[in-house]
Amino acid sequence: MATLQKRNSRGHNYWSIVESRRVNGKPRPIILEYLGTANALLKRLTEGVPKKVQSYSHGAV
Structure with a gap:
């Protein structure tokens, strides 16, 4: 089980x-993901993940 450290x-x-x-x-503790400082983490959480979507037409009638 992973924990925040x-x-x-x-x-x-x-x-x-x-x-x-x-x-x-x-x-032994194994680092799975480095999150950075609290301010950097808060900034990343409030901004969200940029979403990029591509749509392709498959079998359009």
């Missing part, structure tokens, strides 16, 4: 999605 580096907090997996028989 905060890491501190040089006085700044960074967020990532982390999953615990066994490596050589011991549990």
Whole structure:
């Protein structure tokens, strides 16, 4: 199960999605996705994902 984890580096907090997996028989955190700072994450969530749609006519009568 993945969790949201905060890491501190040089006085700044960074967020990532982390999953615990066994490596050589011991549990280790494996980073699945780097999310960046809280401000960058909030900006990405509020803007949403740009949607691009292409439509093709297949078997039109």
